[in-house]
Amino acid sequence: MNIQLNQKSDKPIYEQLKSEIIRLIMCKELREGESLLSMRALAKDLGISVITTKRAYKELEDLGYINSVPGKGTFVAKGNQTMIREQSLRRLELKIKESIELSRQLSIERSEYADIVEFLWEE
Structure with a gap:
């Protein structure tokens, strides 16, 4: 995933992460059903807290952009x-x-x- 975060931005990191994932979904760089990195792996790759990735993923799931399947991972939501x-x-x-x-x-x-x-x- 090509995610760009700005540590100097006034926007919280979790909001930036959420916006970047939405952008990737909307421009179809992330496709329906595609697996996302685990929260830990994404946090490590971006050099941010797992708590931050957890919050972003939770909000994305609440908005219907992604689905978490226990034991299998997190995926771009299938659907409309x-x-x-x-x-x-x-x-x-x-x-x-x-x-x-x-x-x-x-x-x-x-x-x-x-x-x-x-x-x-x-x-």
């Missing part, structure tokens, strides 16, 4: 990729809505908001 994408789009829409509400509270104009989004998109 369209449903997973829709869930992800709903989460994105909620976050955008929150940012728009904050922008309105700060009296940021629509064009300025668009400029901010464009700038951040290019980062």
Whole structure:
């Protein structure tokens, strides 16, 4: 797995790990039914705590991206990729809505908001 973590980021490592695995699933680098590294092996490879990988895997399982099978391992969830994408789009829409509400509270104009989004998109 090609997972990139940024130790200097404000985003917690478990959130970064979760986001990276979702990215790999959505771009089909990780396919349905594919086995993931064990929590211990992934923690060792990334140089992070097993507790961190456990939290990321738990949240991914709760969101329906992965399934854990006792004694066999952790796998990319089989099922409807369209449903997973829709869930992800709903989460994105909620976050955008929150940012728009904050922008309105700060009296940021629509064009300025668009400029901010464009700038951040290019980062």
